[in-house]
Amino acid sequence: MAERTTFHSLEIFLNNQPTIKYVPPSAPEFHSFRNVWNSSHAGVPLAIVQPQSASDVAALIKFAKNRSLHFTLRSGGHNLQGRSVVDNALLIDLRALNTVTIAPDRQSATVGGGILQGDLATKLWEAGLATPTGAVPSVGYAGWATYGGYGPFSSHWGLGVDQVIGATIVNADGEIETAEEELLQGIRGAGGLYGAIVDLTIKVYPLTGILAGPIIFDSSDIAKTFVDFNIAYNALLATEGLPAQATVQRVVFNTPRGRVFAITFVWSGSAAESEEGKRWSAKIAALVPCQMNAVVPTTIPKWFASNGAHIPTSVYGSSRTYNLASISNATAEAIGRNLALLPSDPAAMFTVHQLRGPSVDGTLTKPLSVFATREPHYMLEILGYATSGVDQGASEAWAAQMAAEIELAGQGDILPTAYVSLYGPGPTESPDKVLEKVYGSKAEVVRLLKARVDPENTFRLAVPTLD
Ligand SMILES: Cc1cc2nc3c(=O)[nH]c(=O)nc-3n(C[C@H](O)[C@H](O)[C@H](O)COP(=O)(O)OP(=O)(O)OC[C@H]3O[C@@H](n4cnc5c(N)ncnc54)[C@H](O)[C@@H]3O)c2cc1C
Known part of the structure; x- marks a missing residue:
């Protein structure tokens, strides 16, 4: 009634x-x-x-x-x-709020709060510009950027959250409000907790070409390949380092021919730097026995379209995540053991984002935010998903086992904070505990701002949950 x-x-x-x-x-x-x-x-x-x-x-x-x-x-x-x-x-x-207005100086753009990141990247690309995004076109840009925003451009230009220089929200009284500095700090990390984001003003950068594609390694013994790659990659970082324009994201996924360990490689340099990009992709491909290096000159719209075609659109299950200061041999072995047991469902996956560069290395004056993990780290995505509800249990059990083994092996490397977008709280974990976990020393800033701007918790169903 x-x-x-x-x-x-x-x-x-x-x-x-x-x-x-x-x-x-x-x-x-x-x-x-x-x-x-x-x-x-x-x-x-x-x-x-x-x-x-x-x-x-x-x-x-x-x-x-x-x-x-x-x-x-x-x-x-x-x-x-x-x-x-x-x-x-x-x-x-909010998906109809999808406009993109580029500032006359071409250093920023104001984008609708409902725009998908593939659409945003395409509109910027047509203007010779780019901004950090993730790799999957159908992810919402505001949801990606304002909760953190890891991706293939973060080593070059920083996290999504560090691109946000302005925002307009509809607040808890239903009024359209331009975010002042304190509110902007909260939006940079706690996203829609304080209101409906109707637009964001973000930094953009000139870019007219990228190199991108998968590097697929011999995965007949996937545990060994993962461990050997980790040793070789750590040695490469320690001796030569890696240019800011290069992103090396480890990913393990299922193909019709079995599970595969690959790198998704992106080089976001100028055309003049593309030979250097090719050299770096070859160097990564040579770290362990490689089956195919498909890194090619491409465009961001084409790259997004190809990524989107490989991601299931409807899944069942849950995710686990850890932030690690480094990936030791013991942790790589724990991961490798469990990769060998990855369920064969196309939605069960594992990936490692490496966060280095301006958001964590002190080279950039960062805007105030509540994003907590400000040291170089690896963010692990353990994706315990399946394409049908029937197989959900097997994928979640696999993810839980992998998580338990990483917790044991990674002691000393696991950072206290976790990424809000990937963190799946346990059934008995209170919202307060989750807030401490994802915002660390910034949790109190998140709480106090919420109490000031939305005391009745009008946006109670927003991410993250407060009560
Ligand atoms: C396939 C896949 C790939 C991903 N890849 C990455 C990645 O590479 N890097 C990374 O960092 N994360 C990644 N993520 C996580 C993703 O960035 C977050 O889950 C993000 O919040 C999703 O935003 P959305 O708009 O698509 O989600 P929605 O489910 O639409 O929104 C999630 C929540 O965000 C809030 N929200 C969204 N838009 C607004 C708005 N305009 N105003 C106010 N509140 C809003 C709301 O609280 C909403 O409940 C990925 C997720 C998936 C499923």
Whole structure:
């Protein structure tokens, strides 16, 4: 009965807001609109609305607040736990907020809060520009950048969070607000906890060419290959280092011919530097026996399209993550042992991001943020996912076993903080504990700002959870 009344008042409200697209549960597109990457907990929302402007978002938040109606905000739908769709909550889909306006000096751009990172990168590329993103085009840019934003350009230009120089939000009173410094600090790391981000102003950089592609290694004994690569890579870093333009991301995934250990290599240098990029890709390929070096000159749109084609769009399961100061032989052996046991499902994966460069090496004056892990580190993604609910248990058990062995072997290397976007809290872990885990010494800043700008917790279903 209460739900019927809420529905009725929502429909009356929307009748007076013709610019907001309304997708009721009876609409044929309702199910495709509610799809998110992790389907394990995907609830059935009360209804879906798609605002077309910041004013539409403001009207929706005001309506929801006045009615005490719970709502979620979604952009790309790639929260690892499927948090952007919740049973009976109104789903506010921000994907129509997808504009890109490049500043006349070409050093920054203002981008819509719902833009997907592939669309953003394509629009920038057409203008001879780039900005750090991840590698999967369908991930929402604001969700990626404002919670941290690791990716193939972070060694060159820094994390996503360090690109944010301005933001406009719809706050807890349903007002459109330009973020002042304190609010910006919170947005840089705690994303949508304080409001709906309707646009971000971010740094952009000139770029007209990249080298990118996979380097696939002999994976017949994947445990040994992983360990040998780790030894050789550590030696390379210790002797020669690695240029800022090069990103070496280790990834293990399933192909029709079995599991494979590969590097996704990206070189974000100028055209004049591309020979150097090729030399570096050859050097990485020579670290252990290589089957194929497919690093080629390409464009960011083509590179995104190729990555997107390899990622399952709907999965079941959960992730584990650790930040490690270094990867010792003992840790590499623990990882290798478990890689040999990776379930054969295409959604079960493992990857290692290495964070080095301006966000962690002191070469850049970083804007204030609540992103906590500010030393060079490796961020491990242990992706215990499956493409069907039936196989979810096996993938999650594999991820749990890998995590347990890393905890034992990695003592001394495991940093106390973890990446909020990948961290899957245990069933008995309180929100306070999770906040300490992901924000470390910045947890109190996150709490105090929340108490000031959203004391009633209007954005209670945002990431991260506070109560
Ligand atoms: C396949 C895949 C690849 C990934 N690759 C990387 C990677 O390379 N590097 C990395 O760092 N992370 C990566 N991630 C993690 C990803 O960056 C985060 O999960 C991110 O938050 C997803 O954003 P989204 O908009 O797609 O998700 P959604 O599920 O739409 O949103 C997640 C949450 O973010 C908040 N939110 C999103 N947009 C807004 C907004 N405009 N205003 C206010 N709140 C908002 C909301 O709280 C929402 O619940 C990846 C995830 C997946 C599934």
